[in-house]
Amino acid sequence: MADVSAGLGTGRASVSAVLDFAWTAGEFTASEAMAGTSLTRSTAIDAIDTLVGAEILRELPNARAAGTYRAGRPSRRFVLPADLGVVIGVDAGDTHLAVTVADLLDETLVHHRVEFDPTQTVSERRATILGRLGDALTEAGVAREQVLAVCVGVAAPVNRDGISPPHPEGFWERTNPGLAEALEGWAPVVQIKNDAQLAAIAEGAEGAAIGCRDYVALLASERFGGGVVVDGHVLHGAHGGVGEGVVFDHIVGVGSAFGLRYAVQDQVRAAVDSGEISHDSAVGRLVGTRRIDPRLVLTLAASGDRDAVLITSRVGATVARVVGVLGSMYDPARVIVCGAVAESIEPVLTAARRILPQELHLPAPEILASTLGAEVVSRGAVATARRAAREHAVPRLAEERLRQSA
Numbered sequence: 001m002a003d004v005s006a007g008l009g010t011g012r013a014s015v016s017a018v019l020d021f022a023w024t025a026g027e028f029t030a031s032e033a034m035a036g037t038s039l040t041r042s043t044a045i046d047a048i049d050t051l052v053g054a055e056i057l058r059e060l061p062n063a064r065a066a067g068t069y070r071a072g073r074p075s076r077r078f079v080l081p082a083d084l085g086v087v088i089g090v091d092a093g094d095t096h097l098a099v100t101v102a103d104l105l106d107e108t109l110v111h112h113r114v115e116f117d118p119t120q121t122v123s124e125r126r127a128t129i130l131g132r133l134g135d136a137l138t139e140a141g142v143a144r145e146q147v148l149a150v151c152v153g154v155a156a157p158v159n160r161d162g163i164s165p166p167h168p169e170g171f172w173e174r175t176n177p178g179l180a181e182a183l184e185g186w187a188p189v190v191q192i193k194n195d196a197q198l199a200a201i202a203e204g205a206e207g208a209a210i211g212c213r214d215y216v217a218l219l220a221s222e223r224f225g226g227g228v229v230v231d232g233h234v235l236h237g238a239h240g241g242v243g244e245g246v247v248f249d250h251i252v253g254v255g256s257a258f259g260l261r262y263a264v265q266d267q268v269r270a271a272v273d274s275g276e277i278s279h280d281s282a283v284g285r286l287v288g289t290r291r292i293d294p295r296l297v298l299t300l301a302a303s304g305d306r307d308a309v310l311i312t313s314r315v316g317a318t319v320a321r322v323v324g325v326l327g328s329m330y331d332p333a334r335v336i337v338c339g340a341v342a343e344s345i346e347p348v349l350t351a352a353r354r355i356l357p358q359e360l361h362l363p364a365p366e367i368l369a370s371t372l373g374a375e376v377v378s379r380g381a382v383a384t385a386r387r388a389a390r391e392h393a394v395p396r397l398a399e400e401r402l403r404q405s406a
Helices: 013-025 030-037 041-053 122-140 171-175 195-206 245-250 260-274 284-288 294-302 306-330 340-344 346-359 373-405
Strands: 058-060 077-079 086-092 096-102 108-115 147-154 189-194 215-219 225-230 334-338 366-369
Touching (some): 013 030, 096 122, 108 122, 147 373, 189 373, 195 215, 195 225, 195 334, 195 373, 215 306, 225 306, 294 306, 294 346, 334 340, 340 373, 346 366
Parallel strands (some): 147 189, 215 334, 334 366
Antiparallel strands (some): 058 077, 086 096
């Protein structure tokens, strides 16, 4: 984490160590802080008292006041208060917007998810995002000054300054409508990230990649995009383009970066048009709808419907080719299929697992369905914002308060 001692002279490194310990300690005593930081008792107590005086740590009622005291001198107890500030995680996808306001530790205060109007201009989309952020803070009863970190996931490559490169059709500029500039000053830390990279962070923190150092989180519902983790590090690239799905436009048998929703829809329409599937069948009747919901086809496949199994086997071949490319490029141990479609994707993955070993020379990675559902990017955004608060915003806040009290 950032060093609270920066600019404050010697003797503050212990404050930084205690603050870092407090993030995961819950309620703790000076003895526990001493053991967790390897500080001497007097140094640990001095650091704790400094943070309590700066209102970064909160002292709790002692055991006697809490009614649990039995014998001996009651220990002082402390906690990093979850209400020290809030973080905001945003999933600004191509077709949806999800905004989450959360405390610093583990509680979600407000979560909203809405669909984007596809006819919005870049400026209208930016205004919608800013408006929804303000609405969420109002509902949470939180002032802007209490926001410590904001993280926004967008369906575009993003460089380290939060800026997306130009896209031939303007797609990246629309999905990241100047958010780094628009959100400047919203919080001590504002980060704009690629959505697949945030999905990878979520899977590593609380999903199917816990304990795995080499994996790809494959966002697959609307468009293919991979968040790539190698040797425990999320890969980024000069423009944030590692794992960008445009490569699949050039892969025979995939042919497009559009995701599984479109792959299922295209396979259904092609099979009905060719006569392989009857217009009167359960799958064939879906062609009459404006948009074919892939989850309906996947549910039918899971129940054994022959036509749906045919579709999922063909889509499985597409997934196998996608995973084969990722496997050859990054050598992951796991590829985790993420997004709303993951909830019902198992029939497709069953087919993909059979085909995958033929698609690459390296040992085939394990293919898993995410358990984090449609909110995987939101979860990654909140986790990233909390980490930014821990490593940067709260240490800065502590430094400012310590300067004021010096």
